[in-house]
Amino acid sequence: MTKFHVPEGVVNNKGNIYMASTSPLNVFEAYYEQFQRDFSLFLKCRAEEVVEGGCMILTFLGRRSDDPSSKECCYIWELLAMALNEMVFEGIIKEEEVNRFNIPQYTPSPSEVKSEVMKEGSFSIDRLDVSEVHWNPFNDDGSDDGGYHVANLMRSVAEPLLTTHFGEAIIEDAFCRYRRILTRIMSKETTMFINVTVSMTRTAS
Template identity: 50%
Template sequence: MEVGQVLHMNGGVGDLSYATNSRLQSKVISMTMPIAEEAIVNLYCSTFPTTLTIADLGCSSGPNALMPVSQLIEAVEKARRKLRKESIEYQVLLNDLPGNDFNTIFKSMPNFLEDLKIKIGPDLGPCLVTGVPGSFYGRLFPTHSVHFIHSSYSLHWLSKVPEGLEENKRNIFMAETSPESVLKAYYDQFQKDFSLFLKCRAQELVGGGCMIFTLPGRKSQNPASRECSYTWELLAMALNDMVSKGKIEAEKLESFNIPKYKPTPTEIEIEVAKEGSFVVDGIRVWDVSSNQFSNNALDGLKSSSDNVAKGIRAIAEPILVSHFGDEVMDELFIKYSEIIADRKVKEKTNLVNVTVSLTKPK
């Protein structure tokens, strides 16, 4: 599986799209945005650039693609007016893998820019938006060209499925039954990818530039703990049920693994220190209820489970289709929703999120 070719969220604005099923991600962006706003305002007030370049990595599509940029610009404009400074230009760089639904983003641009002008007023300077397709595990922007980098719910995806997972049969991710070699393979891949990510961003940021990113993480020292693997454990159960019914070949399932890793704050700090280009300004750990997938707290059990299943489908379906084919997707996610409903009666789960604030020294 070539991750760079098949990793993208479901496009469009339909019932199964990421745009419609990204409430959890929207909640996380809103929770963490005050940290990003404080950082970008401090950056602006310390340098007063005439052009401020903001990059969002893993922007995906739908309303979440432009929400962070809008709020960051609003925060800077509030500071600019308070200090009675002249209008500045904004260069916005929206990055994701080539398979991302950039068309939906571009179609929303006229409304986005008009709304921004209404919120900020006629003295808003030019806001120039560019789509940048490509992997952030490589260079994306010119050297020393970006002031501020934001990323949310993207960096837990690895550049590739780790090598050496042959013994991880039918688990699809790290699980309690995974051998130690599988856990090590995932951690090794995370180290390689994250170090390369930091190196590339250090080359692209200006001196004094900032980077704020949030990703699903964990508190446990065990990377196979349920706080990491629960979602995929249930999906593996649904896939195994499809195998037992003869809808999916056992060999297909045994060769499938999810390319992601949820690090601890300490693991992140270690890699930042090893790479050496950034100063850690702060790391914060957040717990978010998995019920954020739902439309509201009053959703019934079936409705809530269906929403969780749709949320995961919007994220994982392109990868699943590339491996298993699209003809089994509807049945797979019906079963997945049933399993979620059964588990929700017995147990509650929270999602651990880690927000990291870094600065590149001048």
């Protein structure tokens, strides 16, 4: 999918790096409005490439719930925020640095995906499904290896963003803390990613 931009209007998302249960309402609104713009543009661009009657299938991280603060989509980032806030408490990084950092991602619900596809109008939906994937599909028993694998998975996504914002010096410490937090949580809870898959057909222009 096209790059998701960090939405404007999230300057008051204190202590969080993504949508979270403690985020104010305007943060959820800003993220959703940015998703609407980006996904609509994505559909418009793909419509120029797909012939009438052609099929397009998309799978991306989303959520089953209509609640944008659901743990289905936000929890993995809340735990990384917890690691960063530990570092704030210990004086390693500044609180305002965390407050200014927001993850450029949106995890839509099926109803949000359907709404944007219908609104943009270039495709009709043939099928819209939701599936679950364990945070660590190879080892979901909550062992230390589980936390290690998930931390490395998330590091591949988040490290470039963190390095650009906080600098390279904090990376090893941040992900060591993140691994420890993940290991603790995964030993107590069933943790899942939610995938949204949509199959669409290009309609007549």
